[in-house]
Amino acid sequence: MTNSELLTRRQTAVVRGVSQATPVFAERALNSEIWDVEGKRYVDFAGGIAVLNTGHCHPRIVAAIREQLDRFTHTCFQVAPYEGYIRLAERLNQLAPINGPLKSILLSTGAEATENAVKIARAATGRSGVIAFTGGFHGRTAFASAMTGKVIPYKKALGPPLPGVWHVPFPVAGSDVSVEDALRCVQFVFKADIDASQVAAIIIEPVQGEGGFHQAPPELMRGLRRLCDENGIVLIADEVQTGFGRTGKMFAMEHYDVQADIVCVAKSLAGGLPLSGVIGRAAIMDAAEPGGLGGTYAGNPLACAAALAVLDVFEEENLIARANQIGERLRSAIDRFALSNTLVPTSVARGPGAMVAFDILKQRGSNEPDAEATKRVTRLAHENGLILLSCGTAANTIRILVPLTASDAIVDEGLAILERCLAA
Template sequence: MAELPQRRAVVTEIPGPRSQELMARRRAAVPAGVGATMPVFAARASGGVVLDVDGNSFIDLGAGIAVLNVGSSAPLVAAAVAEQADAFTHTCFQVTPYEGYVALAEKLNALVPGEVERRSFFVNSGAEAVENAVKVARAATGRSAVVAFDHAFHGRTLMGMTLTAKASPYKRGFGPLAPEVYRLPYSYPYRCACGAPYEECGPACAAAAITIMDRQIGGDRIAALVVEPVLGEGGVIVPGDGFLQALSAYCADNGIVFVADEVQAGFARTGRWFSCEHSGIVPDIVTTAKGLGGGLPIGGVTGRADLMDAVHPGGLGSTFGGNPVSCAAALGAIAEVETGDLLGKAVRIGDIFTSHLMPLLQDCEAVGDVRVIGGMAAVEFVSDRAAKTPDGAAAGRVLARCHEEGVIALRAGTFDNVVRILPPLVIGEDLLVEGLEVLEKAIRAL
């Protein structure tokens, strides 16, 4: 199918009549608990645009929440999916294995940083990948405690929501939560939990986190430290220098499995295959999902061979995990990143973000912080700059304006006061700039 015209066009009120009809059907058929960022229904998507059922063409600065790094229906993904769907759609890898699963495991084992022998297995989502990383760490260490961080998001399953920091909407009414999960401060330089200045936040928060592990939990009781090397849902927070390195060293010294949750910031999003590469650390286990499948559901757990092989046969797996069509899609998506230089494109997108968004810090009282790392950026809103009072309403107004004007952008942050942008890495530069101009205008109008 031909690529959609890469342009923004709002041709009806938002939502248009057909979307309104579908929204009414949705309300009657789907529970309200399933959130809705946009009130429009998609008809098609490609490159940097999503076309709705009323003919409105939106600039996509959300990529289906950091999934469409290679774009929607990327050619190498679509071709691999069609070929695999024609051959067979399912056998269950544990029953009758197939080559695509093994080929994808080999690829991820090689891509994860560090010269370490690794193994990978596949599940259906990011949450399931995190759950399984914890299972592996517990089985390999014989320990039970797990540590996670402030502002973290790790999914909506029992362990996923327990590891997740934010109570509402993720945990409210869903208890009791999983036992033996402890929370540590994350280095958030703009709001350092230790009160340190921006450049000293990394070592300060690492020291505080290590003291909690050492003194309150006991390093020798901890199976896994689960951390996002760059926080996604937490508001695109890049930890201060030294934070991840100090935690990684503490884990190595105490036999704790360091799990890097790369579900959102991994797979080329930040200009590296994995966001942990920015700090030079080598995780024991890496979890992936989102961008990995090029739009098809798949999660991956890639870890040190000695840890992964500690689990007894039959202890890992799932009926659909590493479905052959999803594995084919993932191999296609990896090929798209490699042949399309999407690592380089993510860096270039980061430069464009910086040149458009950083001036807002000077010009707009409501902007407290701007954060950019490759193809991931965030603008954090405050009602009082000196007190850094979070202003969720301002973020809401900016998002509403963007959506009305034909730009998809996302909300994030513990205080709901962050606008997050994560375009497909294949977006055209002119279209990206147009989308950013709409965002800038909405922010300047606050």
């Protein structure tokens, strides 16, 4: 079987609305390497879109899944509950950067996490409105896509978004939007669209993922915390992509001196198995009535076993420190790329920890995006053995999400391929 043959079958059998970053079909993977169906090896700088902070097929995680597989694969926690769900909730409550008694719910996807966080905030406040940010990504389900601050491709031709969400501009460095502007726009929303007394939640990614790896300034987080405290609004941190070590802290909210009320997690929580969660202040989390939350597959026992092993791996292999080491290595190389006159014009690196990105530009020293050159670079990357993703509101950002278990040699190999693609 070849990649070309599988691509033809995929185009016949699978809807075109599910995009595909590369024409490469995986056969097997280990740690930070993937082999396709034709036997070609790739360095993985995508990590399944930030899902594989502990790498492909980590032996500790695989062993935990196999052990649970011999016991049972499913009962539905709402029917016959199991200890693994409880143990994982207990550990998440201990880890989350929120003071006071906490409770958690486990789900399956990041979109489920963000939607359930809003449901919980609505139940706790008796309100319905939600404020989100331009450039933010919160999922593809109905309300999650309404909160997402980007029309193409997440909303185009899919009908009107669900009501009850208002967007304000996100302050990106080098743009015309400051923190003061963003906070002023929240006040404008309160005056023009919905009274603050009817807003249930403000949701924000501490570092925008699909929006281009832009980190929320500390002054913005402080301002949002103040607005929420003054108006009885729940502050939700969407850590679906930033959680579990990617930013050099277990949670990105640990970079700030204020706390959210609710944190959404998913992606790297379970080492590749579908699992998400919502962690928050117990008084808020318990607002929903019994039966109002849950899901048939939510908190699947195999995924819970994997997640508990993921947390063990983080402790035993000190992956938080490793994230910062990898990040320093990535930033050093990317900043060198930005100074080169023989490469495509690029920006310097940005993003905390190992959540690192840079922009491809039309002219050196400018901020003018070059989306076409970005497409060429990602295409050349996979042709040369590197799985690489782009993102950003202008589609000109190269993001690096290499597993935190990757060796220095693998990271350097990937960076060398990337440099060759920028030169080409």
